[in-house]
Amino acid sequence: MGSFPRSSAWICLSFMLLCTAHGFYLPGSYPHKYAVGDVLSVKVNSLTSIDTEMPFSYYSLPFCKPSEGVKDAAENIGELLMGDRIENSPYRFKMHTNESDILLCRSDPLTPETFALLKKRIDEMYQVNLILDNLPAIRYTKKDDYYLRWTGYPVGIRVGDDYYIFNHLKFTVLVHKYEETNVARVMGTGDAAEVIPTMDKSGSLPPGWMVVGFEVVPCSFKHDSESIKTLKMYDKYPVKIQCDPTTVSMSIKENQPVVFTYEVSFMESDIKWPSRWDAYLKMEGAKVHWFSILNSLMVIAFLAGIVFVILLRTVRRDLTRYEELDKEAQAQMNEELSGWKLVVSDVFRAPSNPMLLCVMVGDGVQILGMAVVTILFAALGFMSPASRGALITGMLFFYLVLGILAGYVGVRIWKTIKCGDHSGWISVSWRVACFFPGIAFLILTTLNFLLWGSHSTGAIPFSLFVVLILLWFCISVPLTLVGGFLGAKAPHIEYPVRTNQIPREIPPQKYPSWLLVLGAGTLPFGTLFIELFFIMSSIWMGRVYYVFGFLFIVMMLLVVVCAEVSLVLTYMHLCVEDWKWWWKSFFSSGSVAIYIFLYSINYLVFDLKSLSGPVSATLYLGYSLFMVVAIMLATGTVGFLSSFWFVHYLFSSVKLD
Numbered sequence: 256m257g258s259f260p261r262s263s264a265w266i267c268l269s270f271m272l273l274c275t276a277h278g279f280y281l282p283g284s285y286p287h288k289y290a291v292g293d294v295l296s297v298k299v300n301s302l303t304s305i306d307t308e309m310p311f312s313y314y315s316l317p318f319c320k321p322s323e324g325v326k327d328a329a330e331n332i333g334e335l336l337m338g339d340r341i342e343n344s345p346y347r348f349k350m351h352t353n354e355s356d357i358l359l360c361r362s363d364p365l366t367p368e369t370f371a372l373l374k375k376r377i378d379e380m381y382q383v384n385l386i387l388d389n390l391p392a393i394r395y396t397k398k399d400d401y402y403l404r405w406t407g408y409p410v411g412i413r414v415g416d417d418y419y420i421f422n423h424l425k426f427t428v429l430v431h432k433y434e435e436t437n438v439a440r441v442m443g444t445g446d447a448a449e450v451i452p453t454m455d456k457s458g459s460l461p462p463g464w465m466v467v468g469f470e471v472v473p474c475s476f477k478h479d480s481e482s483i484k485t486l487k488m489y490d491k492y493p494v495k496i497q498c499d500p501t502t503v504s505m506s507i508k509e510n511q512p513v514v515f516t517y518e519v520s521f522m523e524s525d526i527k528w529p530s531r532w533d534a535y536l537k538m539e540g541a542k543v544h545w546f547s548i549l550n551s552l553m554v555i556a557f558l559a560g561i562v563f564v565i566l567l568r569t570v571r572r573d574l575t576r577y578e579e580l581d582k583e584a585q586a587q588m589n590e591e592l593s594g595w596k597l598v599v600s601d602v603f604r605a606p607s608n609p610m611l612l613c614v615m616v617g618d619g620v621q622i623l624g625m626a627v628v629t630i631l632f633a634a635l636g637f638m639s640p641a642s643r644g645a646l647i648t649g650m651l652f653f654y655l656v657l658g659i660l661a662g663y664v665g666v667r668i669w670k671t672i673k674c675g676d677h678s679g680w681i682s683v684s685w686r687v688a689c690f691f692p693g694i695a696f697l698i699l700t701t702l703n704f705l706l707w708g709s710h711s712t713g714a715i716p717f718s719l720f721v722v723l724i725l726l727w728f729c730i731s732v733p734l735t736l737v738g739g740f741l742g743a744k745a746p747h748i749e750y751p752v753r754t755n756q757i758p759r760e761i762p763p764q765k766y767p768s769w770l771l772v773l774g775a776g777t778l779p780f781g782t783l784f785i786e787l788f789f790i791m792s793s794i795w796m797g798r799v800y801y802v803f804g805f806l807f808i809v810m811m812l813l814v815v816v817c818a819e820v821s822l823v824l825t826y827m828h829l830c831v832e833d834w835k836w837w838w839k840s841f842f843s844s845g846s847v848a849i850y851i852f853l854y855s856i857n858y859l860v861f862d863l864k865s866l867s868g869p870v871s872a873t874l875y876l877g878y879s880l881f882m883v884v885a886i887m888l889a890t891g892t893v894g895f896l897s898s899f900w901f902v903h904y905l906f907s908s909v910k911l912d
Contacts, residue, residue, distance in 0.1 A: 286528045287388060288433045288463035289350040295428070295466070297346035298328055300339055300384035300391075301712045302410070305796055305863070307379050307871045309711040310338040316376060316410065317369050319360035319515050321345040322488060332651060332722070333644025338713035341386065341643075345488065348387075348428065348519045350464055355518040356492040361480055362513045370509045373411070374418050382407035387428065388466040389641055393534060395470070404534065408473040412503060419503035421473035423496055424517040429468025429524035467524050467531040475503035478514035492516050532641060536801050552782075552812060559816055598834040600755040602902060606837035609672045610683060612895075615841070617665025617687035617735075619892025622885050623814075625654040630810060633803035640799050651726070658731040661687050662738025663745070670747040677743040684739030688732040694884055702877045705870050751907035761833050768828060772839050775824050776846030779816050779890060782809060783847070784854060791858050795875070814893050817844035821894030822901045829902075840898030845891025848883045855879035 289295065301310035314325055321343050328341040345359055365373065384407040385392040394405045411420040482493055496516060507513060526533075606612055629650045632638055638645040665687040666680045673679075699715070706714035715723075786809045793800030824843040825836045859866065859875055866872060 286433070286465050288465060290463050291351045293350040295348040295350060295387060297344050297348070298341050298386040299344045300341050300386060302376065302381045302383060303407070304376075304379050304381045306866060307868065308713075308795060308866065308874055309706065309709055309871065310340070310713045311376075311381070311710070312340055312712050313342060313344075313383065315710070316373060317362045317365065317513065319345045319362070319488075331644045331648050332719070333647030333649075335644075335719050336647050336715065337644060338711070339643060340712045344385070346385070346424075346426075346517060347489070348426070351430065351521050353520045355520075356494075356496050357517050357519075358483055358486050358488065358490050358492045359515040359517060360488055361483055362515070364510045364512050365507060367509055370507065373420070373507060374413075377409070377411040377413055377418050377420075381410045383410060385469075385471065387469040390466065390469045390531065391535065392426075392469050392471040394472070406535065408471055411475070411507070414503060417506045419475045420505055420507050420513060421475050422478070422505050422513055422515050423474040423476040423498055425472040425474060425498045426517060426519040427468075427470040427472075428466060428519060428521050429470070429526060430464040430521055431467045431524055431526060431528060433463040433465055465528045467526040467528055468534065472498060472500050474498040474500055475505040476516070477504040478516065480512045480514050483514060532639070535640065535799050552808065556812065559812075559819055563819060597832055598759060598829055599752050599906060601759045601834040602829065602836070602906060603750040603752065604754050604758060604834065605672050606835070610669065610679070610686065612837060612841065613665045613669040613672070613683055614686045614690045615888055616668055616892050616895055617661040617683075618691040619888040619890075619895075620664045621654060621657045621661035621687075622691065623889040623892060624657040624660055625650055626810065626889060627807075628653045628657075630803055630807045634807045638803075640801060655726060655730045656734065658688065658734035659738035659741075662735035662740075663742040664738075666739040666742030667745055667747070670743060670745075673747075674750075675747045677747075680739050680743040681736070684736045685732075687739070688735035691885070691888060692727055692731065695881060698877055698881045698884075702874055705873060709870060748903070751903065759832070759834065761835070762831070764831060764833065768833060768839060771824060771827070772843045773846050773849065775820050775843040776848070776850050778820050779813055779844060779847040780850040780854075782813050782816050783851070787851065787854060788858075791855070791862070794878075795858075795863060813890070817847070817890045817893040818897035820844055821898045825898040825901060836898060836902065837895070841891040841895040844894030845887045847890050848887035851886055852879060852883045855883070 299313040302313055302316070303310050314320060322345070323343075326343050328343065334341065348354070382405075391406045392408070394408050395402045396405065397403075408421060408424075411418055413419075476496055476498065478492075479494070483490075486492075496518065498518065505513070629638070629646065632649060633646060638649055662684045666677070666683050669680065669683045670677045703715050703720075786806060789802070790800060790806075792798050821840045821844040825840045828834075828836050828839060855876075856879075859872065863875070866875065
C-alpha cells in the first residue's frame, strides 16, 4: 500500500467514480483504450503456493529480466502487507498483433544453488502470477467434461526423478472494441497512463480496443540453446515452436542454461469491459454457497426471535407482578423470593480489574466499527478485487480514525464504574491505544522474523514497520486521547439503584458459571461457520472473495445473536443471585473466538493437508490467533454493551424506595 494519504484520496476518488460511471463497472478502475500496435506491458507478481503460504519474488528464480532493469510498480500499504510485489517483466505485446516464436532470453547456466532452488520451488508447487492491464493471467485445465479455472501457472512439474520447467508461454489476449458510452471520464487507479481519451479532428473518438481477458497456456519445450547464442531479446526463434501442454520435454539440469520463449494471439470477444472480472469471480458450487448462507440466516433469525420473545415475556411478567404489589408486600416478597430482584443492591458493584474491562471494550468498539464500515464499503463495490490491497488499506484507515470512538467509550465506561470520577482517564486512553495494537505488533513481529529468515516477500519491510509505528503513534494514539478527553467530559451513566457497602454472598451454583459462558459461544458460531469456510479458502487457497453483501448480512446477524446470547446469560446469572455479570457478559459472546480458533485448527488439519513445514504451520496459527483476538474483543464488546443496557433498563423499571 503506498502512503497513507493516498488511501483517503482513493476513497474520495471512488465516490467520484460512482457518481460518474453510471454504476456499470467496479469503482477503483477504468477502461483503458489501446490503438492497434500500442505496446502492452505484462507485469509479474510474487510467486505463491498453497503448500507453504510464503510468497517469494518472481526474480528469485532464473527467469528473464527486462532490458531496462527490474522496477517496482506503484504499490499501496495493503499490497505490501499482503506480500504482493508487482514488478515489470520482459513480456511485451502489440495490440491486435499476433506474434509467435518470440525469443525472450537464454539464462545463465544453472549453478548448483539455483538448480536446487528451482527443484524446491517445483516440489512446493509454486505458481507464477502475471498481470496484464490489471487482469491476472488465467489458465484453464480440463477435468472430465468441465474446465477448471486457475490464476497463474506452475513454475514446472516433476515426473519421476526429472524436473521440467515451463519455458514457453502461449498467451491469448481477449479484446473488445472500445465503446465511447462506456467511458468514465475521470481518473482511476489502473495501470494506464492515459485516462481521458482525446478526440480526433472530426470530433469522434479514434477506434481502439480494451483488454477484457488474459489467458495463458504453459508449455515445456526443448530448445537448442546453442542455435540462439547470436540472437537478441524479441528476435524470431529459428524453429517453429509447437506448444503442447499435455507433454513436457524441457528438463532442467545443473550447469545447463534454460531458453525462454513466448507467443501471443489476440481474439475479439463479446465480453464487455465491466464484465471482464466475471471469469475470476465465478466460484464452483455457488448455488450451495447461496443456499447454505440463506439457510443459516433463516435458522439463526428464527432462533434469535424465539430467544427475544421468551426473554421479553419473562422479564415483563416479573416486572408486572412486582409493580402490582404495595410496598409492604414488596418487602415481604423480597424476603421470600430469590432471583434478580435480590441482587438489586449489588448488581452495579464495580467488577474486578475494571480498567482492563474498559480497555477491552474500547478496543472492541474500534475493531467492530472498522469491520462494519470496511465490509459495507466493500459490499458497495469500493474495494473490488481489481484494486489490489484496497481492502487492507481501508481497514487500516478506518481503524486509525475510529481510535476517537475507542477512547470515548473506554473512558465513559470507566467514569460510569467510578460513579462520575474521571480521574485516571489518560491512563485508560493510553491503554486503549496500545492494548490491541500491542498484541498485533507482538504477533506480527514474531511471524515477520520467520518470513525474514525464509527471504519471503510476505515479510513486512523495515521501512513499512517504521511507517506503521508512525501511523500508530501519530494518528491512532492522539485520536484515542481526544476520544478519552471527550469521554471524560461527557456525563457518566447514572445507576438507577444504590450499591451496598457490604457485598451480598453468592449462593453455591449447581453448575460452574464458566461452563455456561463457554457454551454460549456456539450460537454465534452457528451464524458464522459457513461463511468462515469461504473466507478461509479466500485467504489460504488463493481464491477471490467477493460476496461482501452476504458477509455484511452475516455480520449484522452475528452482532444481534451475540447481544441476545449475552443478554440471556446475564439474566440467568442474575436469577440465581450471581451479581458478578460484568466479565461474564463479555466472555459469553466473546467465547465464539474459541470455536473459531478450533475451526481454524480443523481447517489446517483437514483442508490444508498439503501445508508443508513447521514455518508454514506456525504462520497459519499465528495469523489465526491474531484474527481470533480481534473477533473476541469485537464480539465480547457487543455482549457487554447489550448486557449493560439490559441490566440498566431492568433495574430502572423496578419501583424502589
